[in-house]
Amino acid sequence: MARSGDLKSELVAFAQGPRFARRLDAQLDEAADRLGFLDEAAAIETIDHFVLQYRLADGSTVVERFVAQRRPPLPEDERAMLLGWCDVVEGVFEVQGLERDAAILHNLLDDIVYRVHSNLGQRALGKLRKGMFVAARIVPVHPDTDAWLVSGNLTTYPPGDGPELARVAAQTLSVNPQLLRRNPEMLRRAWEMQAEARADFIEVFGTDLLVLDPAEAHVRLREYHRHRWDKSVAGLDEETAAQAAKTGPSLDELSSLPEELLAADTVAVICDEAEGICYYADFGRLDALFADPRLVRDRTCLAQLREYLNDDSVSPMVIRRLVQRHPGNADAVFRALLRKPAFTWERDGEELLCRRKKRHYGHEPSPSITPVGTRLAELLRAEGRHGR
Known part of the structure; x- marks a missing residue:
């Protein structure tokens, strides 16, 4: 324990040196902008995150650089100790x-x-x-x-x-x-809950993918969440059901679309096995493109697909869904988009997605539904009672 204190001080001094000054200052400025202030506690937290978790240009962390470059080299046991601190x-x-x-x-x-x-x-x-x-x-x-x-x-x-x-x-x-990753039982419950939610979605709509205008999407989602709510309170007495209603979001809140989707011509509501419920704007235009590749002459359609492909927030799953819906037309669409006459989706598709959407590869997927522990549930019920 005493040695950890000495090494942590040395590590922080290393991070505050001139080689990292520009990047650390940028992190502190960003924290100040986000919080509206930067007191001592916020500064300490920002520096600690920078030292242990911030990824430098080569993908390494400051603590990894410190362990590699420290002279004289640290004993193996102390190297292991410091590198273990990346597990925050x-x-x-x-x-x-x-x-x-x-x-x-x-x-x-x-x-x-x-x-x-x-x-x-x-x-x-x-x-x-x-x-x-x-x-x-x-x-x-x-x-x-x-x-x-x-x-x-x-x-x-x-x-x-x-x-x-x-x-x-x-x-x-x-x-x-992903904060549940340390608790295998909670993670298992999360995947079970997500599978149940997807089964309910398919039970209500007969499919796991809807393409609707935003207003209709809100109505249909309300129908889905009403179905889920009725299942959850079945068998509960009236008082318990009423208390449960007070502690959670309303059906309208659950069914609301993100504001940036409200002006879209169409919205895809996808209840994916791995990613849960997600929404994508103007999916209908792309669906029409893959249904009829002659629409590649429409620059608006190709621009929309290019945006989907280049936007790192758009999951590869969505591109795969378009291909799966119209498998015979994917080659023609991507050849026109990429200007590569020899492109074939079967051979080149995954490599394209991996290159354009690196953030989505190299890690285990996380469920989109998160269970809560018994103590957290108790406190949430108390918060609901105090807040009404």
Whole structure:
């Protein structure tokens, strides 16, 4: 523990050196713009993220550079310790208990209990009390242990803030379902829930892909979420069902499309096995193009397909869906788009997607539906009662 403190100080000094100054300053400026201010706690968190998680131009992290370039070289055990710090857990924790040199923290996000130390000693953990909440970043003390170490700042909250923090935790999970990766049971439940939601979608609509105008999409999605709601409360007594309705979003909120889609001519609503429900603007135009490749003469259609192909936020799944719907016409469409007369989708399609959409490759998919642990659910119910 003492050695980790010495090395962390050396690592931060390395990160604040002239070779990384421009990139670190940019991260601090971005944090200030996002938050509207940059106090000491925010600066510490930003620097810690930069040191352990920010990807440099070659794909490495600052801590990896430090370990590789440090002179004299670190012993193998200390190299392993520092490289293990790339495995960061960011969470909202409830203090379950305190030991002489550690705090027992339950992460509301992944529903795992962590035994957490600080290389600053008792003065860092001494302010914690059982029942309090903590927003923190933690890293493994060493990959060969199950002990964890505070990395950066500890922000504490009184027990009464639990319900509000639970709402923030639930929102964080919905945006970052990969946070469940540490908890295999929660991850398994998430995939089961997603499969059930997709089965319901197909039961309601007879397909997993709809192409509609935005107004109709809202109506049909409301129909789907009403079906899901009726299933979820079947068998519950009236009081329990009413309480459940208070703690979750309304049917209209669930059925609302992202604002940027409202002006689209058509919207594809796809309930994919791996990616869950997702929406894509003007899919109907591309569907018509793949149905009739003579439309390649329409520059608007080709421009739309080029935008789909070049936009990294558009999943490769959507391009594959277009091809699957009209498999005999894909070659003609892509030959016109790419101006490559020899292109064939069967031979060249996946390589094209991998080259244009690198962000979507090289990692395990995450479910789009996120279950919550028992304690988080309790706090969310309390938040719902207090907020009404």
